[in-house]
Amino acid sequence: MATNGPFGIDPEDFERALREAGIELRDLLAKAGEYVDRTSVNSLASLLGQFVQPERTRPPKPEDATTGETGSGVWVIYNIDDTGGARVDQIFPSELEALRAHRDNTDERRRVRFLPYGVPASVLDAP
Numbered sequence: 001m002a003t004n005g006p007f008g009i010d011p012e013d014f015e016r017a018l019r020e021a022g023i024e025l026r027d028l029l030a031k032a033g034e035y036v037d038r039t040s041v042n043s044l045a046s047l048l049g050q051f052v053q054p055e056r057t058r059p060p061k062p063e064d065a066t067t068g069e070t071g072s073g074v075w076v077i078y079n080i081d082d083t084g085g086a087r088v089d090q091i092f093p094s095e096l097e098a099l100r101a102h103r104d105n106t107d108e109r110r111r112v113r114f115l116p117y118g119v120p121a122s123v124l125d126a127p
Helices: 011-038 041-049 095-102
Strands: 073-080 086-092 110-116
Touching: 073 095, 086 095, 095 110
Parallel strands: none
Antiparallel strands: 073 086, 073 110
């Protein structure tokens, strides 16, 4: 044991363990290379893309403020009847209030939309 060093490990055993680990690592890399070759280059890019997200381009914001952004209008909850005509049920000053009032809705004919001032409610009619 005195010849095995301070930790009791024989240098030959240590070298053998490192050699076997190197062979196994080489085999693992060879299998990974075969997998990449068998699929396509895009799979490698998609694999790497999970870790590095590309910068997403954002659409440019419109120059002029829209009516909805300036707040010159109201949010309405309306129903579409069988003939396709719209009937306004409720009017709200903000989108949040309208969505809160509409959150438990189960009727597919009942909808929420911003209606600018001066625009007739007939624009809500179904085409």
